[in-house]
Amino acid sequence: MNSFGQLLICIAALLSAAGGAFVLLGSHKPRFLETGKNLLHAASLASAVSLVVLVFLLLVHDYRVVYVRDYADRTMSLGYLFMAIWGGQEGSLLLWAAIQTWFTSAVAVWGTGRKGVDSLLPVALCFLAMLQVFFFDLVLFHSNPFEPLGTIAAHGIGLNPLLRNPYMAIHPPTLYVGFVGFSVPTAFAIASLVDRSPENKWLISLRPWILFAWVFLSVGNILGMIWAYEELGWGGYWAWDPVENASFMPWLTGTALVHSMMVQERRGMFHGWSLFLVSSTFALIVFGTFLTRSGVIQSVHAFAGATAGPYLLGLIVAQAALSFGLMIWRRKRTTDSPEIEQVVSKESIFLFTNIILIISALFVLLTTMSPLFAEVLMGEKVAATPELFNKGMVPLGLILFALIAICANIGWRKPSLSKIGNRILFPSLIGFVCAVVATLAGAALSGAGGLMGYAPVVSIGLLGFVTSSLARDMTRLIINSMKHDRSSKTARRRLGGQLVHLSVVLLFVGFTGSAFVEEKSLTLSLGESAQAGDYQITFLGLREDNNYERKAVMADLEIEKSDEKLGILSPAKHVYHSHPGQPTSEVVIRTEWTEDLFLVLGEVDMARNAALIKVKINPLVVWIWLGGILLVIGTIIALVPPNWLGSLFSAYVAKKRYLAKVSAIIASSVIVSVSTGFATNLALSMIAIAGMGLLGMLYFFGSALCGISRLEGGE
Amino acid sequence: MASIAPLLLAIIFGAASEPVGDEPASNFQPTNDLGQVVIDRVQTVFERKGALVDVQQTFQLSCRGGKVFQRDSGYMIKLARGASEPSPMGENDASIEIAADSISVNKPISQAGLIVSVRYNLPIRNNTVILDQTLGTEIVEARAFSVWTKGDVFLSGTGFTSQETRKLANGLETLAIFARNLGDGHLVVRLAGLSDGIQKPRSIFTLYASIMILALGIALWLRREVSTRR
Numbered sequence: 001m002n003s004f005g006q007l008l009i010c011i012a013a014l015l016s017a018a019g020g021a022f023v024l025l026g027s028h029k030p031r032f033l034e035t036g037k038n039l040l041h042a043a044s045l046a047s048a049v050s051l052v053v054l055v056f057l058l059l060v061h062d063y064r065v066v067y068v069r070d071y072a073d074r075t076m077s078l079g080y081l082f083m084a085i086w087g088g089q090e091g092s093l094l095l096w097a098a099i100q101t102w103f104t105s106a107v108a109v110w111g112t113g114r115k116g117v118d119s120l121l122p123v124a125l126c127f128l129a130m131l132q133v134f135f136f137d138l139v140l141f142h143s144n145p146f147e148p149l150g151t152i153a154a155h156g157i158g159l160n161p162l163l164r165n166p167y168m169a170i171h172p173p174t175l176y177v178g179f180v181g182f183s184v185p186t187a188f189a190i191a192s193l194v195d196r197s198p199e200n201k202w203l204i205s206l207r208p209w210i211l212f213a214w215v216f217l218s219v220g221n222i223l224g225m226i227w228a229y230e231e232l233g234w235g236g237y238w239a240w241d242p243v244e245n246a247s248f249m250p251w252l253t254g255t256a257l258v259h260s261m262m263v264q265e266r267r268g269m270f271h272g273w274s275l276f277l278v279s280s281t282f283a284l285i286v287f288g289t290f291l292t293r294s295g296v297i298q299s300v301h302a303f304a305g306a307t308a309g310p311y312l313l314g315l316i317v318a319q320a321a322l323s324f325g326l327m328i329w330r331r332k333r334t335t336d337s338p339e340i341e342q343v344v345s346k347e348s349i350f351l352f353t354n355i356i357l358i359i360s361a362l363f364v365l366l367t368t369m370s371p372l373f374a375e376v377l378m379g380e381k382v383a384a385t386p387e388l389f390n391k392g393m394v395p396l397g398l399i400l401f402a403l404i405a406i407c408a409n410i411g412w413r414k415p416s417l418s419k420i421g422n423r424i425l426f427p428s429l430i431g432f433v434c435a436v437v438a439t440l441a442g443a444a445l446s447g448a449g450g451l452m453g454y455a456p457v458v459s460i461g462l463l464g465f466v467t468s469s470l471a472r473d474m475t476r477l478i479i480n481s482m483k484h485d486r487s488s489k490t491a492r493r494r495l496g497g498q499l500v501h502l503s504v505v506l507l508f509v510g511f512t513g514s515a516f517v518e519e520k521s522l523t524l525s526l527g528e529s530a531q532a533g534d535y536q537i538t539f540l541g542l543r544e545d546n547n548y549e550r551k552a553v554m555a556d557l558e559i560e561k562s563d564e565k566l567g568i569l570s571p572a573k574h575v576y577h578s579h580p581g582q583p584t585s586e587v588v589i590r591t592e593w594t595e596d597l598f599l600v601l602g603e604v605d606m607a608r609n610a611a612l613i614k615v616k617i618n619p620l621v622v623w624i625w626l627g628g629i630l631l632v633i634g635t636i637i638a639l640v641p642p643n644w645l646g647s648l649f650s651a652y653v654a655k656k657r658y659l660a661k662v663s664a665i666i667a668s669s670v671i672v673s674v675s676t677g678f679a680t681n682l683a684l685s686m687i688a689i690a691g692m693g694l695l696g697m698l699y700f701f702g703s704a705l706c707g708i709s710r711l712e713g714g715e
Numbered sequence: 716m717a718s719i720a721p722l723l724l725a726i727i728f729g730a731a732s733e734p735v736g737d738e739p740a741s742n743f744q745p746t747n748d749l750g751q752v753v754i755d756r757v758q759t760v761f762e763r764k765g766a767l768v769d770v771q772q773t774f775q776l777s778c779r780g781g782k783v784f785q786r787d788s789g790y791m792i793k794l795a796r797g798a799s800e801p802s803p804m805g806e807n808d809a810s811i812e813i814a815a816d817s818i819s820v821n822k823p824i825s826q827a828g829l830i831v832s833v834r835y836n837l838p839i840r841n842n843t844v845i846l847d848q849t850l851g852t853e854i855v856e857a858r859a860f861s862v863w864t865k866g867d868v869f870l871s872g873t874g875f876t877s878q879e880t881r882k883l884a885n886g887l888e889t890l891a892i893f894a895r896n897l898g899d900g901h902l903v904v905r906l907a908g909l910s911d912g913i914q915k916p917r918s919i920f921t922l923y924a925s926i927m928i929l930a931l932g933i934a935l936w937l938r939r940e941v942s943t944r945r
Contacts, residue, residue: 006918009921010918010920010921013921013922013925014921014924014925014928016925017924017925017926017928017929018928020928020929020932021928021929021931021932021933021935022932024932024933024936025932025935025936025939027936027939028936028939028943126929126932126933129929130929133925133926133929136921136925137918137921137922137925140918140921140922141918141922144918
């Protein structure tokens with residue numbers, strides 16, 4: 001079965017290559033284009049079936065395969081067995097390649113017949129196909145999830161205990177969707193530079209793709225923060241770890257791209273910026289992947305034993321050379337656009353925002369790489385500490401935060417300065433009052449020197465400034481949209497955008513709280529109590545809780561606050577049978593609107609029934625997660641048009657040929673898998689789904705062959 | 716740190732393709748020097764350090780009509796320094812358990828196969844982790860085991876008589892006796908018939924073919940672009 005899986009990867013790679021060649025030739029002959037698209041659809045189904053095969057191998061615990069031996073064991077639940085697909089480098093690269101093929105197929109369907117994009121489709125699809133070929137060949141040669149063991153293992157090693165967390169079930173796939181999503185605008189950017197037409201409106205058409213990728217990248221980052229907060233046991237959610245930075249840097253440039261796109265749509269400006277940001281975002285995505293999988297930088301998140309670095313470095317160089325080389329070649333076209341008419345204008349603010357975001361991305365990049373540079377250039381071992389990152393990013397973050405409010409109060413082109421002054425006065429006053437109150441309440445950090453000490457005060461002041469600006473702007477927006485229905489589409493987008501800005505406010509509320517964390521270590525014996533902040537913690541004793549999967553030692557703690565009993569919380573230490581040398585902390589978090597009580601079990605003494613308990617009181621953390629939810633809601637509102645159901649139906653009718661085929665395949669797979677007893681025999685269902693996928697692949701391949709034979713017939 | 720010299724041990728039993736029973740198989744040539752052959756082979760790759768041997772069971776397979784006809788008992792060679800049980804394993808211990816067991820009667824030999832249980836330790840070197848794996852305590856499909864001869868030719872029997880399997884078992888026992896002097900060991904049990912040799916050519920073909928197809932497409936497109944611009 002693993003040979004079959006590997007064969008499917010080979011087939012997918014070859015179909016991708018053939019599809020890429022045919023679509024490219026389709027720029028002169030439409031029939032070639034159709035053939036190429038069918039081949040790319042077949043490739044996407046082949047990659048899907050290869051994933052199903054991997055799932056099957058994991059479900060049946062086929063320990064003849066190295067990957068199954070390394071990432072599955074018989075104690076893992078069904079959910080974690082599925083998660084094992086992206087638990088290791090090999091499976092995660094295969095998943096990436098598969099997602100790439102699905103995006104390519106979606107672009108092929110979406111772009112057909114679409115004005116402004118149709119002419120760019122051949123080159124764009126060819127670029128995407130080349131990416132697919134790269135990832136499939138990387139999987140085949142370097143990180144093959146179907147590698148045979150050579151014998152059969154008695155049992156598997158299983159997933160790393162740190163990865164056995166529900167957030168890890170969705171964090172990597174959402175990130176991969178975000179990463180792959182940005183390959184689509186990159187492909188069209190390259191196509192537009194290659195194309196002779198000076199038309200620049202393709203970027204506006206790609207707005208849904210960019211927003212879709214951006215929101216997944218945002219959600220992926222936030223889910224990673226939640227996972228780190230719950231699983232790593234140090235009480236924080238962001239440590240400026242290289243792998244965290246790897247997904248943060250493209251988010252920064254992606255955010256700049258989203259703003260740049262707005263200016264291009266509104267004023268026809270910033271096209272060069274948009275092209276630069278598209279290419280930079282994708283280059284940073286691949287660079288981040290290089291960091292994660294090359295081992296050049298040590299990280300708790302990095303894939304163990306990963307050495308795909310040289311190949312990914314090659315991809316970065318090739319893509320950057322192609323993108324930036326084309327930009328330089330076509331610089332006259334990309335720089336020819338209207339100019340900013342007034343310094344104090346929305347366009348200026350957007351420009352300044354872009355610059356700050358790029359500086360932030362550069363700062364994170366250079367600081368992340370500083371240990372490597374120091375070792376190579378000076379022979380010294382240095383560490384890029386969180387404090388170093390905060391010194392740079394806190395001021396930049398505060399500037400960006402302020403720009404949200406300033407932008408909301410400034411108009412396009414040549415706004416009246418007096419009007420700006422009037423608009424900004426009231427929010428400024430509120431912000432000032434908040435800052436003064438914060439200072440008087442002792443929000444300034446005396447321990448941290450200079451500017452960093454006043455960061456919480458500035459942040460609180462800006463919270464007042466930004467919130468009041470956004471509230472007024474959103475109120476005006478809602479009232480106007482209710483009055484003038486003809487602008488509802490624009491109003492929806494603006495409302496969605498402002499909700500996203502409001503989510504940033506919530507994020508900053510949470511970030512500001514992190515400046516006031518209280519931490520305490522308590523060594524408690526049975527019956528002993530201790531005070532941590534406003535909480536009284538009484539140690540009720542240790543107990544063991546073992547199951548088939550792991551052994552656990554739990555400490556029962558009775559929590560009281562202001563004489564009110566809050567209940568019993570039980571932080572634990574787990575030792576999984578599959579990883580006896582790697583105990584994990586299972587923290588307990590009690591969440592309130594104002595703070596989190598974070599409890600970690602440290603050292604235990606079973607004989608004396610004593611334990612070391614680490615207590616952390618994290619103010620306002622829940623607002624970060626709420627901010628994440630609001631960010632998604634805001635993006636959905638901005639992304640989805642008012643009559644989305646009608647639009648979807650129209651699109652289905654317009655593209656019924658392709659969508660009908662896809663719908664038929666998916667519906668057949670669901671029906672067959674349910675009828676083969678999905679609930680009782682999942683492995684059999686996987687075989688059924690794989691069979692459906694193979695049939696679909698053969699259908700598209702057959703269509704492509706028919707297309708080729710018609711070409712040979714001279715049609 | 717102690718170095719590890721690899722010991723490559725592959726034992727192949729071929730699938731029976733014709734009826735055998737008490738008659739000798741057509742192309743299997745047992746040799747009285749089998750044990751010596753094995754020792755010679757191992758000597759070329761293995762460094763003696765010393766180990767205990769605990770031979771627990773003997774084993775033989777009888778085949779008839781391509782099926783396992785009779786199974787006596789499993790054969791286990793266990794080597795452990797200072798202990799008869801393989802666990803806990805010390806840093807420099809090596810252990811090999813070759814067990815043929817749990818084979819159902821009246822099943823084709825291709826389904827019966829053999830269990831190879833290999834347990835070994837790699838000492839800590841350059842902060843690498845100690846590997847401690849027990850491989851293969853389940854029935855494997857269609858696995859062939861062979862004993863290397865001096866000329867590196869696999870003895871791939873098509874079926875063995877009781878006498879032949881006993882001789883093969885003697886060879887293993889000889890190995891075990893030799894391996895009494897075994898020290899650190901990197902033990903690799905290679906099961907022939909697997910597709911690990913097939914994977915690479917397929918991957919190479921895919922890589923070259925996909926690059927060539929794309930390159931051809933780009934070249935044709937460029938040619939068309941240039942001629943159109945003229």
